Amino acid sequence: MVEALKRGDDLAFAWLVEQHHAMLVRLALRYVADQATAEDVAQETWLHVLRGLARFELRSSLRTWIVSILKNRARSRATRERRNMPISEAWLATVALGEPAVDPDRFFGSANTELTDRWASAPRGVAPEEQLLASETQAVVSHAIQALPLAQREVITLRDIEGWSAADVCNALGLSETNQRVLLHRARSKVRAAVEPYLSQTDQP
């Protein structure tokens, strides 16, 4: 990939942009105030990526390197415009606290001490693989992700759609490992709840 880029292969570059541009704009929005500036910063990043290619070494992943350039560009733009970088704390406030992974009504209450906090209405059934890919299931998943609070949406997008490691997400978003995991947990739990009827539909007899 890097070699193709250094040769000036425009297909390789177009592919790279297709893969990462939307993500760069989203990350930039954590530093600058509006969409237009974020788009600008992302484009500026591509220029610096190209200019820096000759110096790029394969010690780090290409994506990690691109993200680090984006962060530098976004930070310097934020400074020029005298905006404060949004800190993780403020951003994390977009998360409603104390959301249980599963509706508490699905567990037995305290009336029955033997069964307290055990499933009263257990999830049933796992779907065959093709059910996961059915357009109906995919639409429910996309919709559920769109409905998440910002911080949760960012983390689940990078981890589960883009396939980033936990460490890369912590680094890009300035999160502690614990915060990253809590956001991911809340996000995945809600998406699971949304698709549960589709997973159970094909219940085994």
Added chain:
Amino acid sequence: MSTPNDEIVCKELVELVTPYLEDVLPTNERAAIERHLAECDGCTTYVEQMRQTIRAIGHVPHEPITSRTRDEVLAIFRAWKAERS
């Protein structure tokens, strides 16, 4: 909130499923989860549904970029190529 003999219940397990799948739990908690799963169909299904959910999310397409953005960025690329040669 754990029972006297350090076993976990369903309501606790569903909150531990992410650190469990991420494999970051201390050995004793992981073992407690595995003991619980061995005896609880509801939680076994829950964990499997969580894995399925993650796989389903993995198939959601990347956000597409607009053709205008693509053109602008490719213009940057052509300018860079020209400036190099």
